[in-house]
Amino acid sequence: MSPAPRAAQRPAAGADWRDVPLAPVVLLFGPEDFIASRAVDDIRAKLRAQNPELELTSLDASHYTAGALGMVASPSLFSEPKLIQVSALASMTDDFLVDALAYIKDPAPDVTLVLTHGGGTRGKKLLDALKALGAPRVECQPLKKDAEKSSFVSAEFSRAKRRIDAQAVHALVAAVGASLSELAAACSQLIADTTGMVSSDDVDKYYGGRVEATAFRVADAALAGNAPVALSTLRHALATGVDPVPLVAALAMKVRQVAKVFSLRGSSAQLARDLGMSPWQVDAARRDAGHWSGEALVVAIKVLAEADAQVKGAAKDPVYAVERAVIVIATSARR
The missing domain is CATH 1.20.272.10 (Zinc Finger, Delta Prime; domain 3)
Known part of the structure; x- marks a missing residue:
């Protein structure tokens, strides 16, 4: 497998969570867990398409001990590519900050490091360093406006090559729009359980209560x-x-x-x-x-x-x- 593309040495542009560019280090920033999980799914699928033997490792930055990142990023016996997911950067330990700052200067080959930060200023030195290196940054912010949620629903149906009329979109956002994960699950259910154009009657049948x-x-x-x-x-x-x-x-x-x-x-x-x-x-x-x-x-x-x-x-x-x-x-x- 060819190694993941190196991040350009320029300020990072915001990356789309539906299509995250592969890079040695990717930052997911913001409190919306659903968007972060979708971004990770996209990265994982792309890496597995390149090599099904992808090795997955998870670390918790809030309980991190010195040296752990270097250990899991080191080459394995059969040199499989690795995806390392690090959560809870918003409450990272000082040891993680030190190790991460050192690691991103010289990322290990065939390793993709995904850092998830829930928001805030903790680890600002690391965030600034990632920006300077040009690491892709995915904004994981809640969708607060109904217009944003409606666009999300339309995109979910388009991705599945299905159609939903405008009134049905409105009804679905009204019914389950408080939670993005519930809204996504509702889209999946309607896509799986209906045929043809999804109407407001279909939405009312499943979610009218x-x-x-x-x-x-x-x-x-x-x-x-x-x-x-x-x-x-x-x-x-x-x-x-x-x-x-x-x-x-x-x-x-x-x-x-x-x-x-x-x-x-x-x-x-x-x-x-x-x-x-x-x-x-x-x-x-x-x-x-x-x-x-x-x-x-x-x-x-x-x-x-x-x-x-x-x-x-x-x-x-x-x-x-x-x-x-x-x-x-x-x-x-x-x-």
Whole structure:
């Protein structure tokens, strides 16, 4: 097997976690464990494609003792290529810092060292040295915006050569978007268990009972001015144990989106870029905005601010607070 390509001696550019370049040393930086694990999977698959006899070793930098890195990186009897994964750099020992700084100056041949740092400034000297050497750096940051999560879902389906419609993407993010690993698992399940274009009905069949999905059904009905459906869905959710907090959060998110697009003109793609939303979210918010006036939006924002405080402890009856918010919003919208 030819050795892994040496990192260029220049400042490292950010590497895509879906396609990590092979190099003697790779840094995975950030707190999102799922992205880090995907990056490691990609590196491992590429190395195994070059040589199936790849030897895997794991080290914990927070419990590291001097000399361990040099020992595991030394050539084995049959000279198999090695992948060494080092976790917990954010709490690395002083011994690891010393050994790692020495190692990266002259990495062992046929060895790929993957360093996982959860974030922060611990080991800054090592981070700066890796940057100076040009080691690939993969940012492992949480996907916080719905637009980012929607892009993730679309990419998962594209990778599997499957299609999912925009409303189904929205429904899936609403149902399981709080956790990236759960979102990836949900994509895998839908890809495995369905055929053809995945629709919002498919998503509802598998994940419609999730708290987030229920909350967004309440919000969708309220923003559309459909008070009977909004209230019946809300009361069913509350009766089955859904907490008022995510219900108010879903309402607030929907109202904020309507407020963002309310008086704006332009293409969905342009507004999506400007507002940090997906084009389908812009389209949905524009449809909802047709039910609203500026004055009614002010009323909705005020009642949601009150409800948010009340469901988080400012009132004795959070259920009444969320019911009142739904009623005010649904009756303020034009049918």
